[in-house]
Amino acid sequence: MSVLIKGGRIIDPSEGLDQVGNVLIEEGIIKSYPKTTAKFEKDPNVEVIDARGKIVAPGFVDIHVHLREPGFEHKETIRTGCDSAAAGGFTTIVCMPNTNPVNDNASVTEYILLKARTEGKVNVFPIGAITKGEEGESLAQIGEMFEAGCVGVSDDGMPVMNSKVMRHAMEYVKAFGIPVISHAEDKNLSGHGVMNEGEVSTLLGLEGIPCASEDVMVSRDITVAELTGAHLHICHVSTAGSVRLIRAAKKRGVHVTAEVTPHHFTLTDEAVNQYDTHAKMNPPLRSEVDRKAVIKGIKDGTIDVIATDHAPHSEDEKKVEFDLAPFGIVGLETALPLSLKLVEDGVLTLSQLISKLTDAPSSILNLNKGTIKQGAAADVVVFDPKKKIKVDREKFHSKAKNTPFDGWELKGEVSHTIVDGRIVYSA
Amino acid sequence: MDFERKHILGLQELSAEEITLILDTAESMKEVSERDVKKVPALRGVTVCNLFYEPSTRTRSSFEIAEKRLSADVLNFTLSHSSVTKGETLLDTARNLEAMGASIIVIRHPMSGAPWLLAKELDSSIINAGDGSHEHPSQALLDLFTIREIKGKIEGLKVVVVGDILHSRVARSNIWGLLRLGAEVRVVGPPTLIPGYIENINVRTYYNLEDAIKGADVVIMLRIQMERQDSEFFPSLREYSRFYGLTRDKLVLADKDVTVMHPGPINRGIELSSDIADDAGSVILDQVSNGIAVRMAMFYLLASAGRTA
Amino acid sequence: MDSRSISRTVLRITNEILERNKGASDLVIIGVRTRGVHLAERIRNAIKKLEGIEPPLGTLDITLYRDDLRRKTEWPKVEKTEIGFSVEDKVVILVDDVVYTGRTTRAAIEEIMDFGRPSSIQLAVLVDRGHRELPIQPDYAGCGVDTLSTEKVRVHLKEKDGNDEVLILQG
Numbered sequence: 001m002s003v004l005i006k007g008g009r010i011i012d013p014s015e016g017l018d019q020v021g022n023v024l025i026e027e028g029i030i031k032s033y034p035k036t037t038a039k040f041e042k043d044p045n046v047e048v049i050d051a052r053g054k055i056v057a058p059g060f061v062d063i064h065v066h067l068r069e070p071g072f073e074h075k076e077t078i079r080t081g082c083d084s085a086a087a088g089g090f091t092t093i094v095c096m097p098n099t100n101p102v103n104d105n106a107s108v109t110e111y112i113l114l115k116a117r118t119e120g121k122v123n124v125f126p127i128g129a130i131t132k133g134e135e136g137e138s139l140a141q142i143g144e145m146f147e148a149g150c151v152g153v154s155d156d157g158m159p160v161m162n163s164k165v166m167r168h169a170m171e172y173v174k175a176f177g178i179p180v181i182s183h184a185e186d187k188n189l190s191g192h193g194v195m196n197e198g199e200v201s202t203l204l205g206l207e208g209i210p211c212a213s214e215d216v217m218v219s220r221d222i223t224v225a226e227l228t229g230a231h232l233h234i235c236h237v238s239t240a241g242s243v244r245l246i247r248a249a250k251k252r253g254v255h256v257t258a259e260v261t262p263h264h265f266t267l268t269d270e271a272v273n274q275y276d277t278h279a280k281m282n283p284p285l286r287s288e289v290d291r292k293a294v295i296k297g298i299k300d301g302t303i304d305v306i307a308t309d310h311a312p313h314s315e316d317e318k319k320v321e322f323d324l325a326p327f328g329i330v331g332l333e334t335a336l337p338l339s340l341k342l343v344e345d346g347v348l349t350l351s352q353l354i355s356k357l358t359d360a361p362s363s364i365l366n367l368n369k370g371t372i373k374q375g376a377a378a379d380v381v382v383f384d385p386k387k388k389i390k391v392d393r394e395k396f397h398s399k400a401k402n403t404p405f406d407g408w409e410l411k412g413e414v415s416h417t418i419v420d421g422r423i424v425y426s427a
Numbered sequence: 428m429d430f431e432r433k434h435i436l437g438l439q440e441l442s443a444e445e446i447t448l449i450l451d452t453a454e455s456m457k458e459v460s461e462r463d464v465k466k467v468p469a470l471r472g473v474t475v476c477n478l479f480y481e482p483s484t485r486t487r488s489s490f491e492i493a494e495k496r497l498s499a500d501v502l503n504f505t506l507s508h509s510s511v512t513k514g515e516t517l518l519d520t521a522r523n524l525e526a527m528g529a530s531i532i533v534i535r536h537p538m539s540g541a542p543w544l545l546a547k548e549l550d551s552s553i554i555n556a557g558d559g560s561h562e563h564p565s566q567a568l569l570d571l572f573t574i575r576e577i578k579g580k581i582e583g584l585k586v587v588v589v590g591d592i593l594h595s596r597v598a599r600s601n602i603w604g605l606l607r608l609g610a611e612v613r614v615v616g617p618p619t620l621i622p623g624y625i626e627n628i629n630v631r632t633y634y635n636l637e638d639a640i641k642g643a644d645v646v647i648m649l650r651i652q653m654e655r656q657d658s659e660f661f662p663s664l665r666e667y668s669r670f671y672g673l674t675r676d677k678l679v680l681a682d683k684d685v686t687v688m689h690p691g692p693i694n695r696g697i698e699l700s701s702d703i704a705d706d707a708g709s710v711i712l713d714q715v716s717n718g719i720a721v722r723m724a725m726f727y728l729l730a731s732a733g734r735t736a
Numbered sequence: 737m738d739s740r741s742i743s744r745t746v747l748r749i750t751n752e753i754l755e756r757n758k759g760a761s762d763l764v765i766i767g768v769r770t771r772g773v774h775l776a777e778r779i780r781n782a783i784k785k786l787e788g789i790e791p792p793l794g795t796l797d798i799t800l801y802r803d804d805l806r807r808k809t810e811w812p813k814v815e816k817t818e819i820g821f822s823v824e825d826k827v828v829i830l831v832d833d834v835v836y837t838g839r840t841t842r843a844a845i846e847e848i849m850d851f852g853r854p855s856s857i858q859l860a861v862l863v864d865r866g867h868r869e870l871p872i873q874p875d876y877a878g879c880g881v882d883t884l885s886t887e888k889v890r891v892h893l894k895e896k897d898g899n900d901e902v903l904i905l906q907g
Contacts, residue, residue, distance in 0.1 A: 199624040203439070205539035205561030205596060274547070275540030319548070320516055321538040323559070448813075455797065455814040464850040467800035497800075727800075727814065 001047060002026045003421060004040045008051025008382060012058055013355035014371035023056055025378040028421035032374060047423070049416055051382050055350070058358040058372045059091025059122075059379035059417060062332065063365055064156070064235060064259060064307035067093075067124070070111060071100025076312035076399045078112065081332075082120035084310070084398035086425035088332040089414040091379035092123040092362070092369045093310075097134070098157040104129035104140035109148040121424040122417075123379065125367060127181060130155045130169045136162055139169060146176040151365045154181035156235060159217050161187055163224060170230035179231035179257070179364065184217035184242070185209075185283065194323055196269040196284040204272065206322060209284055215241035222249045225256055233364055234258040236309050238283040240293030247302040257364050258297075259307040262331060262338035263404070265294050271404055277318045277325035278404040281311065298356070299347045305361040306353075308335050312400030330398050337410035340385055344411070350385065378421040387413040430728035434546045434553040437562035438603035446607055450572050452724035453717070459496060460719055470497035470730055476529035478521065479505045479556070480536045485691065486556055486566070489715070490533050493722035502529060521545050531729065534558070539596075552729050560594045566690060567600035569721040571608065573714050574645055577686050582609035585682070587639050589671060590649030590698065591620045591660075597690050598649055602630055615639035616649075616671055619660040636671055643681040648673060648689045648698045648707070664697055674700040686710060737879065739900035742862070742893075745878035746775065749860050750782040752876050757827055762855070763791040764826045768798060768844050769815055772832035774895040775862060779831060791829075794819035801843035817847070824852040833891040835861040838872035863902055865889050 003025040010033070011018045024031045024040065040046045062085065068076040076084075078095075085093045095112065097103030103112060109126050116124035128145035132138050134155040142153055153173060159182070160166040170180050190209045195201050197208025218234060222245060225232035237243060237258050249256050263281070268288050271279040279285060297303040311328025318325050339357065342348045348356070362370030372380055391408045393401040417425035430448060438446065459467055475494045479487055482505065494501045502524065506514075515523075521532060531552045534542050539559030546553045557563040575581055586605050592598045592614050605612050606629060614621060615633040626632055633639035640646060651667060661667050678685065687699070687707045691714075695704050737745070757763060760783050767776030773795045784790045797815040799805070805812075830844055841859055848857060860876040865883045883889060883904060890903040 199627050202622040202624040203599070203628075205559050205599060207560075275543045316516075319518055319544070321536070321544060322540040323538040452814050455816045458816050458818070459800070462851060466850065468846070469800040469805055 001421070002031075002040075002043075002045060003047050003049060003378070003418060003423065004037060005049045005051050005056050005380065005382060006037050008054045008056035010056045010372075011351050011354050012372050013351050014058065014359035015373050018351055023372065023380065025380070025418065025421045028378055030372050030374055030376050030378050049382060054382050054384045054415060056380060056382050057354045058370050059381045059419065060089050060335070060357040061092040061361040061367065061370050062090050062308050062310065062335070063094040063305065063361045065093045065095050065310045065332070066098065066312065066328070067095040067112075068312060069099065069115060070108070074314055075317075077119075078115045078124065079119040080397065080399040081310070081312070082116070082122045082124065084330070084332045084396065085122045086417045086419070087397040087414065088334075089336050089381040089383055089417055090122060090332060091381065091417060091419045092125065092367060094125045094127055094151065094365060096127050096154060096156040097129040102129050102133050103127070103145070103150075104132050104134070106141060106144040106148040109145050109150055113149050122419050123369065125149070125151045125365065127152045127154050127156070129153065130160055130180065131165060134158050136160045136165060139165070139172060142169075142172060143176060146178060150178070151367060152178045152181050152233070154183065154235070156181065156183045159183055159185045159187060163220060166221065167224050167228060170224055170228040170232070174228070174230055177366070179233045181233045181235060182217070182221045183235050184214055184221055186213045186216045189213035189216060194280060194284075195272050196286045198269055198287055200269045200272060204275065209282070211239040211241055211286060211290065214239050214283055215245065218242045218245050222246070222254060222256055226252075226254050230255070232256045236261050236264065236283055236307070237294060237297065237303055238264045238286050238290060240290045243293050243297035243302055247297065247300070250302065257304045258302065259305045259361070260294055260298060260303045261307065261309045262335050263329060265291060265298065265342070266338050267291075267404065275322045276404065277320070277322055278329060278402055280322065280325050280327055281309070281329055282327040295342070295347055298342065304356070305364065306335065306339055306356045307361065308332055310398075312398055313402050315401060318402050329402050329404060330396065330400050332398065333396050334391060334403060334405050336383060336414060337389060337391075337412035338405070340412040341410070343385070378418055380416075380418040381414060382416040383412060383414045385412050387411060389413050432729070434542070435564055435725055435729060436542050436546060436553065436555045438564050438567055438600045438607070439562065441607065443607045443609075446568070446571065446604060449568055449721065449724050449728060450575060452728060453568075453572055453720040456723035456727070457716065457720035459723070460716055465496050466498055467496065468498045469727055470494070470499035472500070473530055473730055474500045474502065474528045475531045475533065475726070476502040476504065476524045478524065478532055478534045480507070480534075480541075481557070483535060483557075486535065489718045490556060490565075490722055493719050493726060496719070497723055497726055499726070502527070517541060517544065518548055521549055525549055525551050531726065554725060554729065557596055559596065560599070561596050562600045563596040564600050565718070565722050565725060566597050567604045568725070569714055569718040570601055570647065570688060570690075571604045572717045572721050573688065573710065574686065576713070576717070578644060581605065584610045584644040585613070585642055586610050586645045586647065587613045587615060587643045588647045588649065589636065589639070589673065590616050591651060592616055592625065592649070593620045593622050594652065595649050601647060602628070606630070613639050613643075617661045617667065636673070636677060637680055640677060640681050643685055646673065646678075646681060646685060646687045648687065650690060650692075651694060651697055653694075668697045672697055672700065673703055675702060678703060688714070737902040742878075742900045742902070745862065746778050747782055749876045749878060750779050750786065753779070753829060753858070753860065754783065754786065756858075756875075760787045760789040760791050762825075762827050763829055764794065764821060764823060765791050765829045765831060766794040766796050766819065766848065768796050768830065768832040768840065771891055771893055771896060774893045775833060776831040777895075779829070779860065792821040794821065796844055796847060798840060798843040798847055801847045803839055803843065819851055822852055823848060823854045825855045828854045828857045829860055830857055831860045833861065833893075834863045834865060834889050835859065835872070835874050835877070836865050836867055836889070838868045838870035841872050842870055862891055863889055
């Protein structure tokens with residue numbers, strides 16, 4: 001089956017391409033950009049997608065997703081996570097190792113890849129743990145996991161508190177050319193905090209996680225990265241302090257990259273409001289000052305990519321006292337419309353935004369995705385950036401519905417998602 | 428005016444008029460407690476459930492007596508709450524109570540926000556008897572009632588709250604109530620226990636007790652929670668009482684008719700020196716009967732037309 | 737009724753009370769808030785003039801004893817009940833401005849019983865407008881008026897409203 005995407009505005013930042021045209025997909029790869037379409041439209045073996053008025057881009061790449069399998073299948077499975085990704089326009093996702101058992105050795109890595117191959121409709125790349133069991137004490141089987149297919153290491157969900165362990169990890173990964181992906185948080189400063197420390201937390205009587213908790217660890221990570229020469233990638237940046245530190249480090253030539261989630265550039269801690277557990281995640285939603293600083297960081301390139309930190313939880317788990325609710329919200333199916341607001345608000349051009357969702361994340365992990373140049377795997381997304389939508393969590397393809405954006409009126413809808421030339425999602 | 432609320436969860440959302448209505452109603456309720464037959468049929472046939480996830484003899488008994496004086500039927504549940512034990516969730520427990528006929532649930536819980544969860548998900552009226560570090564409306568209302576009784580008014584009074592503001596729900600509720608009724612509020616304690624953000628709501632913060640207490644009309648002493656004494660927030664009780672314990676010689680800096688209050692039980696020699704503790708102790712006893720009257724008023728106003736059972 | 741007739745009526749009721757109870761020795765007077773209290777005061781003053789005795793006076797707020805408490809759409813404000821004397825073995829003269837369905841009187845009786853056991857309770861009202869829903873009758877009534885249940889009877893007293901009069905208002 002071949003696919004012809006007709007008449008769309010093709011934006012491929014990896015090639016500097018932005019023009020109206022046609023894309024022909026054959027045998028799972030991008031075959032060509034035909035000038036005329038008549039002969040393909042007559043061919044019964046060609047499926048034609050009318051993309052006029054829409055954007056045609058490389059399928060999005062999310063380098064921070066929690067698929068919960070193995071171990072937490074009641075929240076999400078690899079299958080449902082991939083369904084959710086496809087509905088959000090993502091053709092490649094990278095999953096974190098805080099599963100049960102933790103992905104800290106090759107057999108878990110292989111399990112995940114096997115499941116993904118047989119049940120996942122989008123490309124899945126696993127991240128291996130930095131330390132055994134994510135306990136922060138001794139290195140996990142990094143080399144073995146790399147050979148099995150891991151594209152980076154992270155203890156996401158936890159920081160590596162011991163700087164010496166982090167140093168060893170950063171030195172060790174140089175043999176494999178993969179980055180250390182850091183969940184930067186000083187657990188001691190965070191204490192039992194459940195939301196941003198500020199006026200809102202004080203009035204709600206909830207223990208707060210100060211911005212300093214993230215800033216301190218970002219600073220530590222950057223310093224150790226400088227010492228070791230490793231590639232450091234910082235997850236879910238949320239504070240003005242982090243942005244400042246990363247900006248300065250990049251200026252100095254440190255090999256550091258950073259990501260931000262859509263909820264961190266959209267919401268503040270005011271969203272916690274009446275103890276809404278759908279506004280509870282780690283790092284927490286911060287103040288307006290931090291939000292604005294994060295947006296500035298997106299604009300000036302301090303923050304390289306947008307990654308959702310898609311963290312599914314079942315409804316029962318969230319319908320409890322705020323202190324007891326698990327951290328995290330889903331993000332794959334709201335990422336596009338929330339991110340398009342950055343274009344609407346003049347923070348990024350459409351092409352810059354697409355880059356942050358495609359070739360930029362791909363290059364951080366050397367995934368060879370995020371492009372639709374000729375010969376590349378046919379991972380494509382077609383979307384209408386102007387289409388008005390109302391977020392309806394009941395319609396999510398994810399098993400989980402934990403989002404603070406339910407009912408929001410936004411713009412941007414995926415119409416088709418194509419992986420290896422197969423249409424895996426259509427609206 | 429009418430009391431339009433379905434729940435009493437905190438003082439932050441109440442207006443000055445609503446607070447005054449509760450206090451005025453409490454006056455009438457106080458008289459009932461002075462009769463021989465301390466019972467009126469106002470809440471007859473209404474089932475009230477006391478759902479206490481923290482042990483508390485005083486508050487629970489006070490609520491229970493208030494409920495019984497209004498002729499309500501009372502169910503008592505004292506549960507232990509540990510995030511480690513996998514017991515029934517709060518929502519499931521509360522739903523069961525509702526199914527048993529409870530139309531008002533009084534909840535005390537160690538985590539901030541628990542009453543809001545119930546208010547959102549259940550049909551019953553919810554009264555917050557203390558949630559985590561957040562609010563304790565009935566305690567603040569009875570403090571306001573007592574202050575009004577002694578001083579004749581609240582507006583314009585200089586009130587100082589002393590101690591662990593950071594973890595105190597009594598402090599937060601009192602601050603809201605006092606601000607709404609026009610008092611000038613100051614807080615003082617060790618810097619580690621005074622959240623800076625409290626200045627945003629027009630409360631002056633002090634770290635020095637002598638400075639804070641100058642000219643004060645009312646001093647509210649908070650309990651030092653011994654459970655928190657893991658030397659995280661201050662080095663020792665000895666140091667705490669040296670700098671923040673109230674003694675006669677510090678008290679002279681306040682107004683000559685100053686009233687000292689304490690939500691009880693007092694840690695003698697730490698928060699208050701023994702002699703002041705005796706004075707404060709007599710106010711505490713008044714507060715016991717005021718507490719019942721205030722809680723009766725809360726139930727009465729909440730149980731209005733068609734809103735319960 | 738106007739001011740003069742109200743004064744005469746209060747005097748007549750007072751005399752009837754004294755006649756039936758053979759004086760004022762065991763009497764206590766309890767007025768039902770709000771206007772019953774003013775009438776009770778007038779009766780007490782009249783007794784003082786006639787007998788030289790001033791019987792104890794109490795005020796009763798029946799709100800907490802109403803049988804329709806949870807049905808009302810406006811939540812009635814509770815005022816204070818003040819009965820600073822014992823009712824044990826006393827003759828209680830219960831005073832109200834109007835008796836209508838009889839439910840207010842029932843609530844008042846129940847509340848008084850919670851204070852003790854009087855030897856008797858006698859009801860004195862200025863206006864009996866009929867339409868009883870309970871078996872309750874005044875012992876002393878100023879006047880009886882035939883009314884429709886759609887009408888309202890308003891008693892104005894100088895102490896509270898500035899002048900004395902009884903009005904019947906439509907709908």
